Amino acid sequence: MSDTITKDASAPAGDNTPKTEPAKNQKPERVASLWSDAVRDLRRNPLFIIGGVLVLALIVISIVPGWFTDGSPFANGACDLSHSLERPSAEHWFGYDVQGCDNYTRTIWGARNSIIVGILTTTLVTVVGSLLGLLAGWKGGVIDSILSRFTEIFFSIPTLLGGMLIMSMLGKGNAYTVSLVMAVLGWPQIYRIMRASVLANKNNDYVMAARALGAGAGRITFRHILPNAIAPVIVVAAISLGVYIGAESALSYLGIGVQSPEISWGLMISDAQVRFLAAPHVLLFPAAVLSVTVLAFIMLGDAVRDALDPKLR
Amino acid sequence: MTTVIEKNQKSGRLEIGTPLLEVKDLHVEFHTRDGVAKAVNGVNYSVAAGETLAVLGESGSGKSVTAQTIMGILDMPPGKISQGQILFRGQDMLAMKEEERRLIRGQKIAMIFQDALSSLNPVMTVGAQLGEMFRVHRGASKKEAREKAIELMERVRIPAARQRVGDYPHQFSGGMRQRIMIAMALSMEPDLIIADEPTTALDVTVQAQVMDLLAELQAEYNMGLILITHDLGVVADVADKIAVMYAGRIVETAPVRELYANPAHPYTKGLLRSIPRLDQKGQELYAIKGLPPNLLKVPAGCAFNPRCDVATDLCRTEIPKLHQVTDKDGKELTGRRSACHLWKETLHG
Numbered sequence: 001m002s003d004t005i006t007k008d009a010s011a012p013a014g015d016n017t018p019k020t021e022p023a024k025n026q027k028p029e030r031v032a033s034l035w036s037d038a039v040r041d042l043r044r045n046p047l048f049i050i051g052g053v054l055v056l057a058l059i060v061i062s063i064v065p066g067w068f069t070d071g072s073p074f075a076n077g078a079c080d081l082s083h084s085l086e087r088p089s090a091e092h093w094f095g096y097d098v099q100g101c102d103n104y105t106r107t108i109w110g111a112r113n114s115i116i117v118g119i120l121t122t123t124l125v126t127v128v129g130s131l132l133g134l135l136a137g138w139k140g141g142v143i144d145s146i147l148s149r150f151t152e153i154f155f156s157i158p159t160l161l162g163g164m165l166i167m168s169m170l171g172k173g174n175a176y177t178v179s180l181v182m183a184v185l186g187w188p189q190i191y192r193i194m195r196a197s198v199l200a201n202k203n204n205d206y207v208m209a210a211r212a213l214g215a216g217a218g219r220i221t222f223r224h225i226l227p228n229a230i231a232p233v234i235v236v237a238a239i240s241l242g243v244y245i246g247a248e249s250a251l252s253y254l255g256i257g258v259q260s261p262e263i264s265w266g267l268m269i270s271d272a273q274v275r276f277l278a279a280p281h282v283l284l285f286p287a288a289v290l291s292v293t294v295l296a297f298i299m300l301g302d303a304v305r306d307a308l309d310p311k312l313r
Numbered sequence: 314m315t316t317v318i319e320k321n322q323k324s325g326r327l328e329i330g331t332p333l334l335e336v337k338d339l340h341v342e343f344h345t346r347d348g349v350a351k352a353v354n355g356v357n358y359s360v361a362a363g364e365t366l367a368v369l370g371e372s373g374s375g376k377s378v379t380a381q382t383i384m385g386i387l388d389m390p391p392g393k394i395s396q397g398q399i400l401f402r403g404q405d406m407l408a409m410k411e412e413e414r415r416l417i418r419g420q421k422i423a424m425i426f427q428d429a430l431s432s433l434n435p436v437m438t439v440g441a442q443l444g445e446m447f448r449v450h451r452g453a454s455k456k457e458a459r460e461k462a463i464e465l466m467e468r469v470r471i472p473a474a475r476q477r478v479g480d481y482p483h484q485f486s487g488g489m490r491q492r493i494m495i496a497m498a499l500s501m502e503p504d505l506i507i508a509d510e511p512t513t514a515l516d517v518t519v520q521a522q523v524m525d526l527l528a529e530l531q532a533e534y535n536m537g538l539i540l541i542t543h544d545l546g547v548v549a550d551v552a553d554k555i556a557v558m559y560a561g562r563i564v565e566t567a568p569v570r571e572l573y574a575n576p577a578h579p580y581t582k583g584l585l586r587s588i589p590r591l592d593q594k595g596q597e598l599y600a601i602k603g604l605p606p607n608l609l610k611v612p613a614g615c616a617f618n619p620r621c622d623v624a625t626d627l628c629r630t631e632i633p634k635l636h637q638v639t640d641k642d643g644k645e646l647t648g649r650r651s652a653c654h655l656w657k658e659t660l661h662g
Contacts, residue, residue, distance in 0.1 A: 205431040214418035
């Protein structure tokens with residue numbers, strides 16, 4: 001409901017800018033394709049704008065946390081035990097943790113691990129899942145059967161539980177091992193979507209036409225089938241990014257993800273929970289930032305899904 | 314095995330009449346859960362440079378399967394070529410390796426499909442799709458490919474080709490899309506084009522334009538053309554000879570005018586009678602009774618016998634051969650054959 005209202009309200013404002021454009025731009029107005037349609041849809045979607053701004057901010061924070069804080073939490077003297085558990089103040093917005101470290105600095109620096117895990121896991125999952133899905137869908141037959149049964153084995157392992165198991169076997173974890181473990185457990189989802197999407201697309205006439213014109217298997221797969229089949233994969237990948245960030249925090253919270261002295265929101269929450277009643281701010285700030293991060297990515301994913309799924313229009 | 318091909322030195326095109334394609338006793342079957350469907354049962358036909366062969370038949374008569382087999386794009390399995398030869402300039406394509414065949418596809422033999430919208434990739438611009446031919450087969454650069462694409466679009470008379478080269482297939486009208494398909498088939502200047510119902514998805518005026526364009530380009534390049542259709546109207550103007558197919562067999566072949574004037578098979582006769590005519594206004598339209606046979610259980614004898622008005626006991630037991638047709642004096646009519654036990658009665662009676 002509120003969606004439609006905001007859209008209506010922003011419509012006249014949005015209309016004003018293009019009106020002046022054709023004068024400068026001699027190009028005739030193009031009827032939109034799937035992708036340009038999606039881009040136009042996204043630009044108008046408040047969900048996408050809010051999610052996009054938040055995600056962009058988070059990425060900048062994780063690349064250059066120094067811009068947002070005075071000092072590094074790893075520097076000598078960064079923590080002062082005399083400030084232990086001090087409440088938020090005008091100078092120290094998030095207060096101090098039990099070690100007397102500035103909670104705000106740590107929260108900012110903690111973003112890096114979350115973003116690394118989110119992006120790395122999603123990339124790995126998408127690349128591996130897509131390639132295998134493409135192979136299974138295109139080749140079919142025995143290759144498809146073997147790959148699909150193999151996938152089902154992985155699919156039957158719950159991500160978090162399986163992650164706990166593998167991480168505890170690996171011992172000391174960091175952002176990269178966490179990403180790898182979650183990618184190992186996460187690719188079947190993308191594989192399935194890609195396979196189904198390829199199956200739906202490969203019997204189209206244009207694939208036969210490409211064959212009739214002498215295109216080889218590689219060209220047909222990557223130039224003709226992949227671009228037509230990739231939309232649902234992008235959607236799921238965008239949504240799962242947030243989920244992976246949440247999962248990293250869960251693993252770190254359980255003590256088998258990112259390890260101290262590295263900083264992770266999950267780890268901070270875990271450390272703070274013992275004194276939650278005495279000093280709730282130590283836990284609440286990283287928890288809130290984590291929630292907002294996951295929410296931002298999921299909002300972004302939702303917006304992309306709406307834009308790419310013509311049936312939802 | 315290779316026959317000597319005389320190419321015109323100047324243009325590099327084949328002389329009119331050079332034999333191009335010969336399909337010999339082709340059998341194709343589909344293995345399905347319900348049994349074996351014999352889609353093509355001993356089809357023979359040939360096309361020469363500059364010649365147009367129309368293959369006429371209802372849905373399921375095997376005309377498209379034959380074409381797909383020639384192109385080598387039949388899905389196997391479930392399809393299976395159980396017998397036969399397809400000679401392209403004297404070489405049996407069925408005996409070739411896939412890599413060799415791929416070089417023929419698109420470059421020597423090209424195909425135009427029925428529905429241009431679904432035959433063009435929706436996420437690629439038409440320029441990219443046209444240019445792809447040059448990039449794949451000729452190793453052209455992106456820029457060269459684009460120029461070639463524009464040239465081709467102009468060739469098939471798409472207005473404002475330069476402006477439209479970056480448009481997507483859905484931005485074109487049906488007739489324009491079919492022109493793009495034709496341009497794509499023409500791009501490598503093939504010796505033979507197979508057009509599988511190229512005008513079925515178009516309305517009548519556009520049909521005529523597209524057929525004219527196709528005929529004109531064929532004459533210009535001296536190509537052989539196999540025109541697959543179920544539309545007798547499309548065939549009349551452009552084809553040189555016709556092969557009528559029914560249940561996977563050729564039932565009649567004839568030069569186009571003779572077939573229209575004087576069919577030698579009851580099925581052809583029925584088809585021609587089914588065309589609505591202006592001078593029969595108000596009368597009930599003629600239709601061949603019954604349905605095309607289920608290919609899993611084709612009737613014994615002549616496949617057409619349950620629908621035929623003149624069928625005899627012989628028709629129910631014995632499959633008719635493709636007889637050479639003669640005129641009343643017993644003189645052989647060139648290019649005319651009929652697979653009917655009663656062809657004499659049908660033709661002369």
